[in-house]
Amino acid sequence: MTTRKKPNNLWVSRWGFILAATGSAVGLGNIWKFPYMTGEYGGGAFVLVYLVCILAIGIPIMMVEIGYGRRGRGSPIDAIRRVVKESGRSSGWSVLGWMAMLCGFMILSFYVVVAGWSVSYLWKAISGGLNADSVDGMAAIFGANNASPLNLGFWSTLVTVTTMLIVGKGVQDGIERNVRWMMPGMVIMLAIMIVYAMFSGGFGQALDFLFGFELGKLSSAGLLAAMGHAFFTLSLASGAILTYGSYLPDESSIARTTFTVAICDTLVALMAGLAIFPVIFANGMDPASGPGLIFMSLPLAFQQMPFGTLLEIIFFVMLTMAALTSAISMIEATVAWLNESKGISRTKAAWGTGIVLWIVSTLAMLSFNVGADWTLAGKTFFDWLDYLTSRWMMPLGGLGMALLAGFVLRNEVFKAELGLNNTHYALWLFMIRYVSPLGIVLIFIDALGIMTL
Numbered sequence: 155m156t157t158r159k160k161p162n163n164l165w166v167s168r169w170g171f172i173l174a175a176t177g178s179a180v181g182l183g184n185i186w187k188f189p190y191m192t193g194e195y196g197g198g199a200f201v202l203v204y205l206v207c208i209l210a211i212g213i214p215i216m217m218v219e220i221g222y223g224r225r226g227r228g229s230p231i232d233a234i235r236r237v238v239k240e241s242g243r244s245s246g247w248s249v250l251g252w253m254a255m256l257c258g259f260m261i262l263s264f265y266v267v268v269a270g271w272s273v274s275y276l277w278k279a280i281s282g283g284l285n286a287d288s289v290d291g292m293a294a295i296f297g298a299n300n301a302s303p304l305n306l307g308f309w310s311t312l313v314t315v316t317t318m319l320i321v322g323k324g325v326q327d328g329i330e331r332n333v334r335w336m337m338p339g340m341v342i343m344l345a346i347m348i349v350y351a352m353f354s355g356g357f358g359q360a361l362d363f364l365f366g367f368e369l370g371k372l373s374s375a376g377l378l379a380a381m382g383h384a385f386f387t388l389s390l391a392s393g394a395i396l397t398y399g400s401y402l403p404d405e406s407s408i409a410r411t412t413f414t415v416a417i418c419d420t421l422v423a424l425m426a427g428l429a430i431f432p433v434i435f436a437n438g439m440d441p442a443s444g445p446g447l448i449f450m451s452l453p454l455a456f457q458q459m460p461f462g463t464l465l466e467i468i469f470f471v472m473l474t475m476a477a478l479t480s481a482i483s484m485i486e487a488t489v490a491w492l493n494e495s496k497g498i499s500r501t502k503a504a505w506g507t508g509i510v511l512w513i514v515s516t517l518a519m520l521s522f523n524v525g526a527d528w529t530l531a532g533k534t535f536f537d538w539l540d541y542l543t544s545r546w547m548m549p550l551g552g553l554g555m556a557l558l559a560g561f562v563l564r565n566e567v568f569k570a571e572l573g574l575n576n577t578h579y580a581l582w583l584f585m586i587r588y589v590s591p592l593g594i595v596l597i598f599i600d601a602l603g604i605m606t607l
């Protein structure tokens with residue numbers, strides 16, 4: 155075998171990768187999307203299907219991505235190119251790296267808007283701006299926050315600038331240094347919220363709702379949503395995990411780290427459910443209130459409870475930290491690529507990328523006010539970014555990376571990189587060749603509307 159490329163960077167501590175990758179995985183997907191999806195798709199049935207998708211699609215593909223990253227030691231484009239070259243295959247496969255990098259950028263362009271909601275709500279909670287006595291009143295506050303492009307743009311810009319500042323500082327001094335305190339911090343805050351929720355009076359009902367499995371509630375829409383969400387929540391096919399994997403020391407076990415990250419991500423999603431739903435139920439509110447769940451129902455519920463404002467502040471600090479540690483991972487692929495391949499300094503790469511990001515995210519932000527009717531096929535620009543990435547680019551990228559690893563590359567490559575015993579390797583290969591691709595194809599069939607299950 156040829157001598158392997160040296161890593162461009164390495165995590166400082168043994169926990170560096172786990173903290174950074176968990177930071178990437180745990181985000182708005184867990185605390186904002188997962189609870190409202192569970193609410194909409196009927197609770198326990200959705201949770202169960204979601205867990206199966208994490209296990210059958212998410213985990214095998216995450217191993218693939220970390221494998222490409224560490225084997226190729228570079229940003230998605232370069233890493234994949236090196237890995238296919240090692241097997242003597244066409245460098246055209248690096249198109250998968252391009253798509254992943256673009257996907258991460260596109261997700262971040264709308265993610266900063268939602269993260270901006272979180273920061274603006276933190277400010278409202280602190281300054282007493284979250285006062286309303288009905289869901290309609292809270293909806294009016296949400297609407298007013300969105301109505302002014304200057305206001306909304308201010309908050310999303312703040313998120314963009316913070317993200318680029320951290321990423322510009324580098325893998326160790328920027329990313330690792332920040333995830334090292336933000337991740338434990340957010341888990342502690344989440345734990346405080348759960349303890350509070352236990353005494354709210356709605357905890358039993360929330361447990362029933364999250365874990366009470368009713369077969370009748372299992373819908374095909376819920377199944378497909380769960381599958382798509384498995385990609386999003388584990389940050390797959392967006393360049394993030396692959397690039398972080400390129401900084402993983404040779405001696406770390408890819409299988410073990412993958413399981414750790416996936417389990418932490420799942421636990422945080424369930425914990426978020428346990429923090430949010432008791433409060434919702436205790437105040438007799440609807441768990442199926444959609445994307446507005448944590449921005450309308452939750453603050454209203456808190457308002458009616460002791461220490462409500464304090465809990466609101468804790469909640470939005472936690473949400474903001476979760477969003478930031480994900481945001482930095484989405485843009486790391488681009489910054490690493492500009493730095494490694496184009497020789498641009500990280501600081502310059504970060505600011506250059508940040509400017510383009512700011513322009514695209516501003517367009518996404520405008521979808522909530524002046525651009526609300528700039529629609530195409532009924533979707534705003536914000537909706538398109540979300541739809542294209544979740545429904546198409548992530549599943550397609552995941553499919554491509556799985557098939558490449560499963561059928562095209564020489565078997566020794568992943569066998570060596572994953573370091574699995576024969577049984578585990580055979581199981582992994584079966585998942586990556588057949589099970590994950592089949593699941594992904596179902597997402598496409600649904601997205602194309604060819605067939606509704």
Ligand code: PFF
Nearest residue numbers: 179181182183387389392394
């Ligand atoms: N996993 C993140 C979440 O659940 O909020 C979202 C995400 C992060 C998607 C990084 C893609 C990515 F590259």
Ligand code: NA
Nearest residue numbers: 179180183387
């Ligand atoms: Na997640």
